[in-house]
Amino acid sequence: MKMERPLTEHIHLDGTTRTLREYVKDGGYRSVQRLATMLGPKDVQRLVTESGLRGRGGGGFLTGTKWGFVPMGPSAPKPKYIVANGDEMEPGTFKDRVLMEGDPHGLVEGMILAGYALDAEVGYIFLRGEYHLSAQRLTRAIAEAYEEGYLGKPLPGTTFCFDLHLHASAGRYICGEETALINALEGKRAVPRAKPPFPQAVGLWGKPTVVQNVETLYNIPHIVNHGSDWYRRLSRTQDGGTKIYGISGRVTNPGWWELPLGTTAREVLERYAGGMSDGVRFRGLLPGGISTAFMTEEHLDLPMDFSSIPPEVGRLGTATMIVLDDHTCPVGFVLNLEKFFARESCGWCTPCREGLPWVARILTSFEEGRASKEDLALLDMHTKWLAPGHTFCGLAPGAMAPLQSALKYFRDDFERHISLRHCPWSKKPAQLRVVV
Amino acid sequence: MLSGTERQELEDAVTHYPDKRGAAIDALLIIQRRRGWISDETLLDIAQFLEITAEDLDSIATFYNLIFRKPVGRHVAFVCDSVSCWIKGSEQVQEQIKALYAADLGQTSPDGRLTVLPIACLGHCERAPAVMIDQDVYGEVMPEKVESIMEKYT
Structure with a gap:
């Protein structure tokens, strides 16, 4: 049977974008035209709930459940907002870019449907500032959708009218956190907000707001067109649909593939990415961005979805994997991650602002051959001090996931940095010591 | 005004x-x-x-990476320093750019042509290491390719 790839089957592999004409020829915007006669807002909500669609930004929260918190009916506050989270700044992650560059109208259609389902009449696409090509193509797609009447006037046969704006950000990782994103859109410094209240009830400018990852929204037109049973069957597991999996690092063929949810990491690594590059061996991988825990050889046959990875192992995250090979120092690898987190911490809460640079300094001392056993214990303690519940948002706990798992799986390597007094992977010891 | x-x-x-x-x-x-x-x-x-x-x-x-509160050169090189690019040798690319244009990170070359900045993951990890010059992203950038890439940015 032909493998179905609803999100990407028409994307041009030469990097050019799909035009409006191509999009419509292949069934694009068909769902919107069916709304009046076939589907009310509740029907769209029901289809999405029954599909088992989970948020593709990394959290994996059930989209239908999230939508269930939005106040509906004539007494609901107005306007309500739907926001596409396109602040794809999680290192190792490039799946939303592939979609937005290759098929910008798919996002517009997904947002119209989400807006219709929730009676949210205004949408924003929050795009990371570095995605200039996505910005150009989305700007054009939005303008075309206005010209065609999909935006800015009542949809055929309904009273629902949707406006959509593109917001290009200016580069800051924390904006991917949904409440920081909301502050950013309001023109405030993008620090996270306390929850509750949750954005679905009190979000942008105090109004009900649903923030969805870009890939999540691309799924909605297909669910509406083909139904929730079809959608569930696309997956190999209880989580519905396909997923864009990706791989970077020293593998033969780094890239992305849309595959059934529940595909194993081994299949992605060996069958699609062609295995490890010549001369290097696999040691571990981060399954989905750098806020996820390492997985090693023993985990490669786990179905990669939101429900099958045991919590003590980790979580799927964005499903764009980063591979650690035996020519790369695991301590140096984790140092790179922690420097990123320390730099991108918004600085709002003390444990994150102070703790992450501290972690980075300790890891630097390992790489420079200055670390002691006490430093190893300090790293262990930080994974507890910066655990969930100790910080204002999820950034620092996310930063601890790769560190904690590295300390578990690659502890020998940390200890060798101490005993050798230099990084075993650096060509020469950083500091030559004279032993008397 | x-x-x-x-x-x-x-x-x-x-x-x-x-x-x-x-x-x-x-x-x-x-x-x-x-x-x-x-x-x-x-x-x-x-x-x-x-x-x-x-x-x-x-x-x-001052919160954002792409808002410049100091003058920059005629062009800006954003060198990705996140992990996928680091594995593939982004440090050497960064060293090459710094040496060629005599500008450390955060500085501008003496002739005002290029400012060199580090940047978080550019989302081109499958083509690491990645560098963005102004708004153009280049993948699989090896140190020896830097000069030819830079030719059009005068």
Whole structure:
């Protein structure tokens, strides 16, 4: 049977974008035209709930459940907002870019449907500032959708009218956190907000707001067109649909593939990415961005979805994997991650602002051959001090996931940095010591 | 002072939000595109337009990687230093750029041609290491390829 790839089957592999004409020829915007006669807002909500669609930004929260918190009916506050989270700044992650560059109208259609389902009449696409090509193509797609009447006037046969704006950000990782994103859109410094209240009830400018990852929204037109049973069957597991999996690092063929949810990491690594590059061996991988825990050889046959990875192992995250090979120092690898987190911490809460640079300094001392056993214990303690519940948002706990798992799986390597007094992977010891 | 065309662009951006300050980032990016960077005077002009204080706007401007509060060169090289690029040798690429243009991170070459900045993951990890020059992203950048890539950025 032909493998179905609803999100990407028409994307041009030469990097050019799909035009409006191509999009419509292949069934694009068909769902919107069916709304009046076939589907009310509740029907769209029901289809999405029954599909088992989970948020593709990394959290994996059930989209239908999230939508269930939005106040509906004539007494609901107005306007309500739907926001596409396109602040794809999680290192190792490039799946939303592939979609937005290759098929910008798919996002517009997904947002119209989400807006219709929730009676949210205004949408924003929050795009990371570095995605200039996505910005150009989305700007054009939005303008075309206005010209065609999909935006800015009542949809055929309904009273629902949707406006959509593109917001290009200016580069800051924390904006991917949904409440920081909301502050950013309001023109405030993008620090996270306390929850509750949750954005679905009190979000942008105090109004009900649903923030969805870009890939999540691309799924909605297909669910509406083909139904929730079809959608569930696309997956190999209880989580519905396909997923864009990706791989970077020293593998033969780094890239992305849309595959059934529940595909194993081994299949992605060996069958699609062609295995490890010549001369290097696999040691571990981060399954989905750098806020996820390492997985090693023993985990490669786990179905990669939101429900099958045991919590003590980790979580799927964005499903764009980063591979650690035996020519790369695991301590140096984790140092790179922690420097990123320390730099991108918004600085709002003390444990994150102070703790992450501290972690980075300790890891630097390992790489420079200055670390002691006490430093190893300090790293262990930080994974507890910066655990969930100790910080204002999820950034620092996310930063601890790769560190904690590295300390578990690659502890020998940390200890060798101490005993050798230099990084075993650096060509020469950083500091030559004279032993008397 | 904001020019007429600048003001018009800002007026257009404001229409996307229910209040003026929603357009703060748009406004900073619009004016930076025209003036290259955001000086103190520019910041004050934009803040007045948005009807917020300059300090308030500066707390936003300084929060972001792509808003320049210091002058930059005619071009800006953003060298990805996140992990997928690091594995594939981004440090060597960074060293090569710094050496070729005599500019450390955060500095501009003496001839004003290029400012070199580190940047978080550019989302081109499958083609690591990645470098963005102004708005153009290049993948699989090896140190020996830097000069030929830079030819068109004079």
